Amino acid sequence: MEYPNLLIATTGRIQTITINRESKLNALNKATLAELHTAFTHAFNDAQVGGIILTGAGPKAFVAGADIGEFAGLDAEAGTALARDNQANVFNLIANGSKPVLAAVNGFALGGGLELAMACHIRIASDNAKMGLPETTLGLIPGYGGTQRLTQLVGKGKALEIILTADMVTAADALQFGLVTNVTSPDNLLAVAEATITKIIQRAPLALAAAIRSVNAGLTDGINGYETEIREFGKCFGTQDFKEGVAAFLEKRKADFKGE
The missing domain is CATH 1.10.12 (Lyase 2-enoyl-coa Hydratase; Chain  A, domain 2)
Incomplete structure (x- = not known):
C-alpha cells in the first residue's frame, strides 16, 4: 500500500514506521493520522511482524505537533469529535496493540507528537530531544490522551507542571522523570531501538x-x-x-x- 506521509520498512520481524514530513517537522495532519491508523492496523494483523519502531524523518523532529492550521474554524463540537476519533483510531490503537511498539524520539516531540510517543509502549530518546505539551499557549489542552498518559508516566505534580507551564523538557530530564527509558546519541538512536525491540521479540x-x-x-x-x-x-x-x-x-x- 502507498503511504504518501509514511515510510514503512521491514527487516526480519521488525517493522519501522517513519513519519515522513520532514519539511513540516513531521507534524500530524489528517492524512498522516489516517495513514498511521492503517499502517498500525496492518502491522498488528501481520503475522510476520513481531515488533514496531515508530520514528520521524530527519534529525530535527520526531513529531513537532499537530497541524494547527487544520484546527482553525473548529467549534466545540468539532473539537470534541476530533479528539475522540483520533484517540480511538490512532493513539489508543497503538497503546492497546498486541505487539510491542517502541518510539525512537529524535529531536522535537511536542503536543500531539509527545502524545504519540506516550501511546507507544516504550520510549527511547536521542540526547538532543526536546519534549513538551505546549497546548495551553494556544488556548487548548492536550486532546490525544496527553493529560492521562503523562500523569501515568511521571506523576500528577510533574505532569501538571509540564502541561501548565507548557515548557519543554530535555531528554536527560525526561529520563529522570520516567518519561523515556533510555537516552542515546542521535547517531545511535535507531540502533539502540532495534537492539531493544530485537530482545523483546525473542520472547513468546x-x-x-x-x-x-x-x-x-x-x-x-x-x-x-x-x-x-x-x-x-x-x-x-x-x-x-x-x-x-x-x-x-x-x-x-x-x-x-x-x-x-
Whole structure:
C-alpha cells in the first residue's frame, strides 16, 4: 500500500514506521493520522511482524505537533469529535496493540507528537530531544490522551507542571522523570531501538500481548488489573509457547516460540 506521509520498512520481524514530513517537522495532519491508523492496523494483523519502531524523518523532529492550521474554524463540537476519533483510531490503537511498539524520539516531540510517543509502549530518546505539551499557549489542552498518559508516566505534580507551564523538557530530564527509558546519541538512536525491540521479540509473542493487556488494565477505570493479570496468566498455560518455553528451559536450549 502507498503511504504518501509514511515510510514503512521491514527487516526480519521488525517493522519501522517513519513519519515522513520532514519539511513540516513531521507534524500530524489528517492524512498522516489516517495513514498511521492503517499502517498500525496492518502491522498488528501481520503475522510476520513481531515488533514496531515508530520514528520521524530527519534529525530535527520526531513529531513537532499537530497541524494547527487544520484546527482553525473548529467549534466545540468539532473539537470534541476530533479528539475522540483520533484517540480511538490512532493513539489508543497503538497503546492497546498486541505487539510491542517502541518510539525512537529524535529531536522535537511536542503536543500531539509527545502524545504519540506516550501511546507507544516504550520510549527511547536521542540526547538532543526536546519534549513538551505546549497546548495551553494556544488556548487548548492536550486532546490525544496527553493529560492521562503523562500523569501515568511521571506523576500528577510533574505532569501538571509540564502541561501548565507548557515548557519543554530535555531528554536527560525526561529520563529522570520516567518519561523515556533510555537516552542515546542521535547517531545511535535507531540502533539502540532495534537492539531493544530485537530482545523483546525473542520472547513468546502471546505472552508479550498478555503482558501489554495486563499492564494497560491496571491503568483503565473500571477494570481490575490484578484480575486481568490472573486471567492472562492462566491463559498462557494453554499455549504451545508455554510448553516450548518450559521444555527449552529444562533442556537448556533457546526457545523457538511460534505465537501459538
